[in-house]
Amino acid sequence: MATTDSDPPDSRAGAGLLRDSDRITVLHVDDDQAYAEMVAVYLEREGDTIEVLRAESVSQALETIENEHVDCVVSDYDMGGATGLELLDAIREQRPDLPFILFTGKGDEGIASEAISAGVTDYTPKKSGTDQYTVLAKRIEDATRQYYAELEVEHTFKAIETAREGISFIDQAGTFLYVNDAYAETFGYEPADLEGEHWEKLYPDEHVEQVYEEILPAIPAAGSWSGESVHVCADGNRVIVDHALAMTDAGTLLCLVDDITEQKHREQTLRRERQRFERFVDAVEGYAIVSLDPEGFVTSWNDGAEGLLGYDSRAILGEHVSALYPEDKREAAVPEQRLDEARTEGTVEDGGWRVRSDGSTFWADVTTSAVFDAEGTHEGFLQVMRDISDQRDAGRSREHDRTFLEDALDVLEDVVYVLNEDGEIVRVTEQAVEKTGYERAELLSMDALELFADTDRARIRADIEAAFLDGASTIEAELVRKDGQTIPFEFRKRRLADQEGNVYVAGVGRDISERKRRERQLKRQLEQFEHFGSVVSHDLRTPLQTARGRLELAAETGEERHFEAAERALERMETLLGDLSKVMREGEFVSEVHPTSLLEVAQPVWESLAPGCATLQCEDDVTIQADQRALERLFENLFKNALEHAGANVTVTVGRFRDGWYIEDDGPGVPAPDRERIFEAGYSTATEGSGFGLASVRQLVVAHGWDITVAEGENGGARFEITDVAVVE
Template identity: 30%
Template structure:
């Protein structure tokens, strides 16, 4: 409010312009006046100097003050412009207002007019600066929202109305002219998370409790996100009158956290394998070699060799887990059935036959998808007693959600008509080292699970239509974050 006020005074009478400048600067020490002899001179000064306000005469030779105002408004739509003229009429005032004048003041005899003009200038400039500062803050707030993916919202308890920022609507995949009530907002949260956010919001409204939650939501396009929602009650005279809060999209952060958790889990698996699965055959090899040294028994040498071979297999599996467990960054459209047939050629399947149901493509990493299929085929060969056929096909989405393209899974399956997998152990089959056969390392399905997870797929095992095992791999719109 104490900043200098730079005024451009445009008047064709140099004596009057000089007098006006002197008296305005005397009335308000903040005011500094630059004079111009007419509109042409005024525009030239505007191009070279920044001003906070223009004061212009109306009746000038060649171009009127209103015509000058119109040219100024083309480049400076909000700059304060005061028409200070000796020719006053309703017509002039109406034209000035239509042209966008800030204020209109008639010249008069006496020094009081300069006090009034100085006050009008100060008021117009202060309003102009306040509006610009508010605009700057709003722009800064909007940029901060976009950079941080943070939106703001407010619920007024007394009027039962809600106001949300554009970023909140963007996070919901809604247009900026749409509206959200608390009830509508609740419907976007994951069904399992709705009770938590409902109770937190009600506690804020009733008891003044602050909340800060990380929850899943499904936006209007059917994409699942992770969001941070925070609410803080506001009081007036001891009464809770509103709740203000933020909504932040933390999907990328959650993905990083989940990736780190997967990596840590994988390291723990490797540590277990090194400390247990490799130690056992090492002890066998060491004992058999000691026995062979003492007795020269060829069978002891053979058992030691088998133990070392098992260690080599385990190490190869560990490397495969490490290689295929990395997140898939690039995929290509692969024909599922062509890829299945390619994998089939690399596995000794004996009398088994491969059947491909329907047509379709799947976005995947070629090498890792082939490895996944090879391991499943090999699993049927080893454990699918009585199996004669392996089927590969796509799982088609079933749109049962009330939202178009809802959170409905689609993907592919690999099924056989063998003995199946006991329901009691289905939750363990994807664990590293789990096996029902003593000669198996138990890594085949663990590698399958790692490859699926790296793609963002969910792996599950159930019964096939022929009574055997059916492995399903589904991809949700959430990009691997579902559930």
């Protein structure tokens, strides 16, 4: 259903999901109307379904939202007397969930952080070029469709809440995600009492196994299951429900129940006497009951045996019981061995193949009992036999499913593990072997604490205990590999129990090395920006004060030399600002990273500098994830630094270093007290220049997410070590 400007503001709110054919009405709020008009043209061109309304102020925007249908708001931040976030606060009072995108030229991290905290749907800075409007149109469409999708979910849940049928959702772990009132009332609970609990809570102990073995395995194949099931209520009474289960694409179970307890009681009362008789008949007919003489020859044969094995009593009487065994078992004298065991032990239970009269086979469960008279004289044997081929096949299927599940867990990138109550590892996936460096047998003989440093073991132990006590826990810690290396991991655990009541903790361990590296990168970038702000504040103060003072003297004396001094101070300020701007833009060189050979980039850069008598030595090459253009700039700055400070005959070495690379010269090196300061913007030991060369190096390094330090080289020169690099092995 498309909407027009004449539609009331919420006309589509109850219509459900936004279709591709529906138009999206966007309100663009910006006090620069010329710019706003240009944005509208690009948005309506980029998004065929987008229609743009414009407003110049907060008050005009609120009036438009009140009188027009608006699907999404795009707002500037600074609009004269008010800000976009003040507009957001006002809109949230009328339309709490309306998509709101902050599209602003004020693109600093403070504004971004404030916008996210205020609850904007999305934040995007204004940039040069027309590609930004394609990105903005895509974000408008995504935000609007998400908004109407969430409304659809909300309306669906309202319908579920008021349904007369009992409805619940169960996740893949068997935990109730949602329970409506009718479902909870069926079993005498409130919804909150069941949400977060396992479905086993509603089943008698003797029925739980049936669910695992019969009901749950049937759902993936057919997509659903329906039937009757018995449940336990909050007061301990049992109810019978008409039960339907269906599996969603996401693996969630949808459950529908209808209490049919009274109906079932009436039906049971009507057929109770008949069932009592039929149980005895079925028991006899469902089993082959065969009597044998002391030598193993058949002496009697019931109807159940005739139906199961295909022989009538006249054809089988007098035959040896070995006729019912496959040929290989007869040749191995297995029938005689079983009879001897029964004579000695009294009763023997046996499972194996048996042969019917037509030569077909089935898997039989056989109990053979020796029969003795009152004086202890052996009179023969009694065999009770039943066909369990279907049960055996089902068991083999369950084993196949279990094997498939284990194989599936083994291909996950995360580590899956199970601990017993003593903290011992009782089950791990293949990823645990790869991540820890231990063999599976070694891991299964270890305590979980052995995989962590001594300093971490106390809190790891406390976290495992919390999982057993509270049912779940999460912790981050450094996992220590067999080779001594450490890997940052996040461990999530949940308590579970098996059918015998043994309690375990099952968990998933995720390698968070990349996440930690990203956190370090963001921290370095923040520190870099804070440092640049300090430079602007500090280094510009002196020339500014000089210019001001000289101009005041010129005003008082009229002497030309004061104007010249003021001009030099202003030129110094201009140089500082230009250098600082150049350094800050260095980070923009890093756009997309690709596997890049370190030495294949370094060699051409060195040659382009015409180093004369200087020498470049290339040690072990390494392939890293880097932006090649930015890496070239990085080498250019470092090589220039070496050529400038280490002399015309300098030897520069480039090679691999742990989790990164290094560049080293044989010049005078960097004094220890200066090693922390050389990357600061404005720092220089030269009489000329602004001291921004190595600040540019650090900016390029930080933009890659790396770290850089300076140390003393093997020959006393400067050694720059770049670490925390994504190395491609």
